[in-house]
Amino acid sequence: MLQAQHNLRIHLRSIPNAHSLRVVLDSQRRLSHEPARRLTFSDPAGAARWAQRGLTYARLVQQTRDIGGNVGTGGLAAGQGSIAASRIQKLPHDALTDPTHTRQFERISADIDERVAHALRYGITQRLYFQRANVLGLQNRDGTLEHVIRKRFIPMTGPLKATLIDLASNLLRPQPPRDLPRPGAAESRIDFQAALHHRRGDTRPSQML
Known part of the structure; x- marks a missing residue:
């Protein structure tokens, strides 16, 4: 599991395409559920952090369901994320009781959060990711024209863009507070x-x- 998370962190040095990004987001949502559940009694504060991480990724999964874009790396990041999520579910119940391994797991996952946040901000602002929208078109059927609704991918603007950037910047990897x-x-x-x-x-x- 740690190795797969480590490999995912490495592959996220490159910006993933939209499909790969969505798979990574869902893998981290599923992965976060396990430490949130397993650490409930032994480390309530840690369990709460993992639960919040899972909620953040769940919101990202929901908000990116209609994004597309073929520019970026392919399935390497997605594959490693899926492996990590699958492996953690098969670990013994006491697998996260070792403080050293738990801290290492947290550090790797924090790096993944940072790189996912960067990929979202960069992909949106540089127009690598697009949003699916309904547009009105015409269809010629039997010599007559009729209005139809077609699916198109358009540059990401408006509420969706603002929501994703806000999630990436303020929830996924918030900036540390200024020293008071x-x-x-x-x-x-x-x-x-x-x-x-x-x-x-x-x-x-x-x-x-």
């Missing part, structure tokens, strides 16, 4: 500056800034 100044930091900085301005031998009180 610790309490009292502003006062300490003022005191330090006042001390610098208070020259040695000067009997006048320091000027607070």
Whole structure:
């Protein structure tokens, strides 16, 4: 299972085509379910993280059901993702109790999340992925014209584009929060500056800034 996840991480160095991407998304949805279930009692916090990961991938699967695009790598990433999802379901129940293996599994999966997020953002903004839409057309049948609805792939815009980029940027691999100044930091900085301005031998009180 770890080897398949590692191989998936390697193959995601290249942008997958739309079909391969959808298979990868679904494989990670299925894979996340197992540690979320198995770690419920031994590591509730870890189980919650995996459950949230599974929910995020489920939303991505749902939102990408109508995307297409043949540009990108083929089935290597998809194949390894499917293997990883299949293998983790066959592991013994206590297979995720080893902290070393669990941390390694988490690191590899976090790297996969990062690369999937990059693939989504890049594929959408560079128009490698398209969305399926219904367009009105004409059909000539028995010498008469009639309106028909045809399926076409068009550049991804509007709500779908915004939703996928938001999921990739803010849920799949959110940016780390900016460090907030610790309490009292502003006062300490003022005191330090006042001390610098208070020259040695000067009997006048320091000027607070």
